[in-house]
Amino acid sequence: MGRIWKLLIVASTYLFLYVPIIVLLVFSFNTEGFPSPWKGFTWHWYGELLHSTHLWQAFLNSLIVAICATSLSLIIGVLLIFYAAQGGRTGKFLSLFYGNLVIPETVLAVALLSFFTLISIPLGLTTLIVAHTVLGLGFVIPMAYARFLEIDLRLTEASLVLGASPAQTFFKVTLPLLRPALIATALLVFIISFDDFILSYFVAGSTAQTLSLYILSMLRSGVSPVVNALSAVLLVLSSFLVLVFFSLKSRTRIF
Amino acid sequence: MKWFTRSLITISWLILIFSCLYLPKWEFLSNKDSLNVFAWGDILDPAAIAEFEKESGIKVNLNYYSSNEELLVKLKVTKGEGYDLIIPSDYAVLLLKNEGLLKELNYSKLGFLNRINPRLLHHNYDLENKYSIPYEWEIFGLGIDKDYFKDRPLIPSWKMIFDRAFVNYKIAMTNDPAEALPLAAFYLFKQVNPLNASQIQDVKNLLLTQKAWVEAYASFRGDYFLATKNCPVVFASSSYIWRTMKLFPFVDFIVPEEGSFITIENLCIPKASNKEEAVYKLINFLYRPHIIQRHFELFGFFPPTLDAFSTFSLDEKAKRWVYASEEDFSKFHFFRPIVSSQQLRDLWVELKE
Amino acid sequence: MKSKTTSHIPFTLGLPAIIWQIVFFYLPLLFIIVSSILKVSESGMIQGITLKKIFLFLSPVYLGVIGSSLLLALSNATLCLLIGYPIAYFLSFTSSRFKSFFLFLLIVPFWTNFLLHVYAWFFVLEKEGFLNNLLRFLGIIDQPIHFLNSLFAIMVMMVYYYLPFMILPIYSSLERLDRRLIEASLDLGGSWSHTFRRILLPLTLSGVRGGFFLVYIPSFAEFAIPELMGGDKQMFVGSVVSHYILGEQTGSLGAAFTVVSSIALLISVVVLFLLINKIMKRVRA
Numbered sequence: 036m037g038r039i040w041k042l043l044i045v046a047s048t049y050l051f052l053y054v055p056i057i058v059l060l061v062f063s064f065n066t067e068g069f070p071s072p073w074k075g076f077t078w079h080w081y082g083e084l085l086h087s088t089h090l091w092q093a094f095l096n097s098l099i100v101a102i103c104a105t106s107l108s109l110i111i112g113v114l115l116i117f118y119a120a121q122g123g124r125t126g127k128f129l130s131l132f133y134g135n136l137v138i139p140e141t142v143l144a145v146a147l148l149s150f151f152t153l154i155s156i157p158l159g160l161t162t163l164i165v166a167h168t169v170l171g172l173g174f175v176i177p178m179a180y181a182r183f184l185e186i187d188l189r190l191t192e193a194s195l196v197l198g199a200s201p202a203q204t205f206f207k208v209t210l211p212l213l214r215p216a217l218i219a220t221a222l223l224v225f226i227i228s229f230d231d232f233i234l235s236y237f238v239a240g241s242t243a244q245t246l247s248l249y250i251l252s253m254l255r256s257g258v259s260p261v262v263n264a265l266s267a268v269l270l271v272l273s274s275f276l277v278l279v280f281f282s283l284k285s286r287t288r289i290f
Numbered sequence: 291m292k293w294f295t296r297s298l299i300t301i302s303w304l305i306l307i308f309s310c311l312y313l314p315k316w317e318f319l320s321n322k323d324s325l326n327v328f329a330w331g332d333i334l335d336p337a338a339i340a341e342f343e344k345e346s347g348i349k350v351n352l353n354y355y356s357s358n359e360e361l362l363v364k365l366k367v368t369k370g371e372g373y374d375l376i377i378p379s380d381y382a383v384l385l386l387k388n389e390g391l392l393k394e395l396n397y398s399k400l401g402f403l404n405r406i407n408p409r410l411l412h413h414n415y416d417l418e419n420k421y422s423i424p425y426e427w428e429i430f431g432l433g434i435d436k437d438y439f440k441d442r443p444l445i446p447s448w449k450m451i452f453d454r455a456f457v458n459y460k461i462a463m464t465n466d467p468a469e470a471l472p473l474a475a476f477y478l479f480k481q482v483n484p485l486n487a488s489q490i491q492d493v494k495n496l497l498l499t500q501k502a503w504v505e506a507y508a509s510f511r512g513d514y515f516l517a518t519k520n521c522p523v524v525f526a527s528s529s530y531i532w533r534t535m536k537l538f539p540f541v542d543f544i545v546p547e548e549g550s551f552i553t554i555e556n557l558c559i560p561k562a563s564n565k566e567e568a569v570y571k572l573i574n575f576l577y578r579p580h581i582i583q584r585h586f587e588l589f590g591f592f593p594p595t596l597d598a599f600s601t602f603s604l605d606e607k608a609k610r611w612v613y614a615s616e617e618d619f620s621k622f623h624f625f626r627p628i629v630s631s632q633q634l635r636d637l638w639v640e641l642k643e
Numbered sequence: 644m645k646s647k648t649t650s651h652i653p654f655t656l657g658l659p660a661i662i663w664q665i666v667f668f669y670l671p672l673l674f675i676i677v678s679s680i681l682k683v684s685e686s687g688m689i690q691g692i693t694l695k696k697i698f699l700f701l702s703p704v705y706l707g708v709i710g711s712s713l714l715l716a717l718s719n720a721t722l723c724l725l726i727g728y729p730i731a732y733f734l735s736f737t738s739s740r741f742k743s744f745f746l747f748l749l750i751v752p753f754w755t756n757f758l759l760h761v762y763a764w765f766f767v768l769e770k771e772g773f774l775n776n777l778l779r780f781l782g783i784i785d786q787p788i789h790f791l792n793s794l795f796a797i798m799v800m801m802v803y804y805y806l807p808f809m810i811l812p813i814y815s816s817l818e819r820l821d822r823r824l825i826e827a828s829l830d831l832g833g834s835w836s837h838t839f840r841r842i843l844l845p846l847t848l849s850g851v852r853g854g855f856f857l858v859y860i861p862s863f864a865e866f867a868i869p870e871l872m873g874g875d876k877q878m879f880v881g882s883v884v885s886h887y888i889l890g891e892q893t894g895s896l897g898a899a900f901t902v903v904s905s906i907a908l909l910i911s912v913v914v915l916f917l918l919i920n921k922i923m924k925r926v927r928a
Contacts, residue, residue: 041729041733044726044729044730044733045729045730045733048726048730048806049745049748051803052748052749052752052803052806053748053752054767054773055760055763055764055766055767055803056752056760056763058763058766058767058773059759059762059763059766062766088336089336111659111660111663112660114656114657114659114660115657115660115661117653117656117657118653118654118656118657118658119657121653131661131664131665131669132664134668135664135668137856137860138672138860138905139860139861139863139864139905139908140861140864141864141866141880141881141884141885141901142672142864142901142905143668143671143672145675145884145888145897145898145901146671146672146674146675146898146901147667147671148888149671149674149675149678149888149895149897149898150667150670150671150674150675153674156311156312157312157314159314161310161311161313161314162311165311165667166667168663168667169663169664169667169668172660172663172664176660202652226754229756230754230755230756230757232756232757232758232867233864233867236885237885237888242353242354244354246756247756247757247758250756250758250759250762251758251867252331254758254761254762254765254871262759262762263762265759266755266756266759266762266763269755269756269759270751270755270759273751273754273755274747274751276754277747277750277751277754278747280750281743281746281747295651296651296654299651299654299655299658300658300662303658303659303662304662304666307659307662307663307666460789465875501876504874504876505789505792505874506791506792506874506875506876507874507875507876508874508875518769518770518771519770519771520769520770520789520791635886635887636704638886639704639705639708639878639883640704642875642876642877642878642882643704643707643708643711643877643878
């Protein structure tokens, strides 16, 4: 396996992945919008970004939905594991959750939309949170349960033998052991919800504008360097989150 | 006993979850001192609304829809409840009127009626304008790249996008079958009436032939293709081209001589609305000259009144259409359903296949 | 032994998750399956079972749309596999100093909003965009090429977006591999292709399969990429669904089409799964 070939494939792939992003970033500082070539350096578009109320509203909505969905799926997911830990009829129940990630998101979105319309639930942030929580559960439950199974039984047994109740054992022994996996999963679910586009497109109704939908409407109606500036900002944010994720990686076995 | 308790617990959770889900609905309907407006994304300037709120003390909730269909569905489902002001297009007014979802307008409360451009009134969809008053309008035509046609032939005709003999460039076409079909039918048969089977086939063939030189089907991005010089000719509405013309001086707008299409956006009040005072205040506010002027400058839709321009100068091109004559208007047609919805959908999917 | 007084608490706490899953996942899915065979009158009364809606979509036009989607998904998954496996291999077997860095570089685009990536590619593939300007500068072409609004652009974007989905599972399974097996095989005189076929591939099969379907299944329902990158000139399952579902009175038709295409997808997944297993057996032999 020639080293040159290997290096070539890898280099070109990473180039493929990053050239568009770099071009995007560079042109966010261009004094004139697309399709003008490079004319000069300016922070102008970033300034416009700061003043766009529509954008901030959409950003806020995405944030709210992501935080709620992540928290909800984490909490009820962990509680389900708690039920499992007490010896409830677990094996069957947990396999219920593996389907969430297998079906295409569009199918889920269509199903949810039809369901919500049928029982006249008003579409908006609440329905979005519900939908994203379904996605989130599909991550939380398998990952947390897998980690749960790996916990050394002797630790929990010792706790019980020493007089702690099952509840105390769960919250003081099992949970801390699960924590790194839970945090990593939470980050993953947060990002997936924040960037989510398909579910939002169908289930958000007309009142809730998320960041993805806002960008879509901008893409559909034309281009502006403000979008470049937005991409740059979001990229920095994502990189930061990935860094956090990596600092946890050493303590979890996600990869 | 165990199962009884468990069922009770299950039901309690269900009640909790569903009451959270239905919460927005109750909030929405019980707000007495606010108005709910349902409109297109780019018709009302949020700043103008804010000005109204400050002046009148009435809170306005702006909700957006992205198509008349969405408006129709939403209003049918809620029987008109929940909204106080809506802005449907011409044919949507007709549909809503027939479903009995619109409230008759009280003309005594509207002080600006004599200022409205008379050519926008008394059309088929609401002959006496009992339920609707026009707020904005636009016409459809071709966006042109002047640079490209400096030395090339340019004729003000739909042949520029349909006739193989003329088209040796890429175009951008509308992505809405409800626009594309009537346009093709008009080009072929010079009228917009329901089609029989053989006519449908002709329309289909025309659109299929056209596909060869379509760069993209894009309802909202026509101006983008012009600005980036991707396509020298695009099918677009006047409002989009106006906005592009401001930024890119090489863009021009042509209305073909054979005639074209017009849409009029109207203000209507849903039947179930009970906020008379507030709504009429808002409507009167929206027709103030400087508000109309602002909307035109922002969005490019032609204004409903002719007096807004005494306060600022209008460029020649815009003047041409805003002050369009009786003869001009006789060549304008409304988009109308000319085939059944299922046929429309099937044709469009087949076209894209 | 649980005492009777506390035995309901775990159940109460664990219940929301199960309710959620049943009410917001299984129930809606069941609902669209049922509604696609129900006959509903204008006023919303249920009138009986009908297969009319299903048959509506079994016409050549719609089957063609489903076929195109399947083909798109298959080519995308295959391309991602061909490009992704070497990358995963490189990542896994590289020295630890840069490993995290490369992994980081891989995940960052993955964690940034998908639509922004589409926008980034506009910049690159536009007529006056980066790629055309570069090619013109290098003198390779005279006139700009229309990259965008073509099948090429769609494929580029799809591979670009789905590549990490393929790489990460394969990387995962490579990491769990015992390196000594490869060393042993090479030491014992096995050629690279032999080592690859008999050792690497079978042991990373779960990762390859996982990555393949992780790309294949979502690609099938894509609609944003064909619309934005392909100029919406070709309809795929996702485009039809979004046109139908959000329009008037066509909600149940959209649901019916979703059901039909999901069944097609399911069948193809089963077929592919068996096919992959068969290929594995051949390769091993």
